[in-house]
């Protein structure tokens with residue numbers, strides 16, 4: 001479904017990604033793990049069109065999207081939940097979700113999806129009129145995921161959904177991620193919390209300073225000595 | 235006397251508010267002070283005048299066409315003077331804005347000469363009197379049109395799909411694009427609406443003072459900017475409030491202090507706001523910071 005080949009990107013003249021390649025197949029949860037500043041966010045931002053690749057290519061459903069602007073990429077079916085959620089703080093919860101469906105015209109179906117998001121996140125249902133900036137961190141993460149689902153993505157990019165959340169809230173969010181996947185959305189998950197990421201995903205890639213150094217099934221990575229030492233703190 | 239000053243202030247202030255909206259909307263989206271906005275206002279006034287005097291269009295049609303023309307002009311200015319500098323340092327865009335302003339002033343001088351031209355009022359000088367104040371039919375029309383435009387804009391921003399997209403873009407441009415919002419399109423719409431409102435103000439002031447000239451945009455442009463800062467730049471209700479307050483302050487200053495200070499009042503307010511509450515009256519505290 002998603003095929004990234006020899007992708008390089010950078011900021012100004014500093015190269016951050018050095019020829020990374022990865023694939024995500026339909027129905028999978030694939031995780032990209034690595035420590036601070038190795039380029040995980042940069043990878044997602046390049047896939048969703050916010051950054052231009054300097055080298056390499058990105059194919060989505062066999063279409064080259066390497067130079068497609070972000071608003072067109074959403075239309076193709078990729079939805080990105082950015083690091084730090086980036087909900088629109090002065091819009092209401094409801095308006096945030098409406099903006100999530102910005103690319104769609106099918107009003108009835110949008111309504112259905114709105115209801116569905118409210119069922120997935122009952123906490124949000126009670127707060128529809130509340131300004132999103134006043135939500136708690138966990139609720140903001142739920143809103144960011146709900147907002148992304150409103151575009152009916154085929155591929156969901158999640159950037160550190162666990163960031164800054166209490167362990168219990170993290171567990172809840174990851175249960176929902178699995179459920180969203182079971183209902184048919186393919187997921188590329190970026191995480192620093194390797195433990196929970198590998199327990200959630202089917203396959204994983206390990207990144208170090210702009211390169212992918214390992215890729216394997218999630219179970220195998222959980223057993224891998226290198227991964228256990230560096231990312232699981234064992 | 236007091237009620238009369240208040241009414242005069244609101245009439246003047248509603249035109250400042252219309253101008254301020256253009257500044258604040260553009261600033262909200264691209265963080266640029268569009269210094270060519272006063273010239274858009276001036277072109278709006280000229281277009282209205284020409285349509286009414288040379289083409290004999292009725293006032294509503296002339297107003298509407300002047301707004302459309304100014305919208306196209308504002309969009310062109312953005313396209314030519316600001317868009318190529320989108321990724322440059324802010325100072326570059328600001329200098330380009332001043333350049334656009336000077337260019338448009340000189341274009342008007344070239345087209346119409348420097349002498350003020352007559353803008354015949356389309357309305358009879360009918361004046362309504364009460365024991366506290368008097369108001370002319372023309373003044374009522376100016377008030378009604380300004381308020382209708384402001385209410386219309388508020389409704390548009392609050393309720394329509396594009397209005398919501400504009401608010402989202404103002405809050406977080408990158409994330410807005412991740413929602414499928416075409417940022418360039420939103421910027422174009424913002425310039426179009428802001429310029430149209432500026433042109434409406436130009437036409438209204440034109441029929442009020444019955445004269446237009448190529449330099450007429452300079453002072454109202456600056457005052458519209460002050461009104462936007464007073465209200466809190468980036469805030470739409472702020473621009474409306476700032477405009478009205480500035481108009482009232484100016485009229486009161488002229489009435490109770492001296493007419494020599496007419497223009498100084500606006501700048502005194504600017505300095506005071508910048509010193510004591512730079513975020514303005516309806517200014518947003520830094521909510522976005524996590």
Ligand SMILES: Nc1ncnc2c1ncn2[C@@H]1O[C@H](COP(=O)(O)OP(=O)(O)OP(=O)(O)O)[C@@H](O)[C@H]1O
Pocket residue numbers: 011016034035036037038039040041042043083192
């Ligand atoms: N806007 C930017 N301008 C310049 N350099 C940047 C920018 N954003 C990120 N970088 C640099 O690119 C590198 C990779 O950053 P990136 O955000 O992709 O890391 P990350 O793997 O997501 O880290 P984290 O886990 O901390 O979120 C870092 O060295 C960072 O300093």
Ligand SMILES: [Mg+2]
Pocket residue numbers: 040041042083159160
């Ligand atoms: Mg990151």
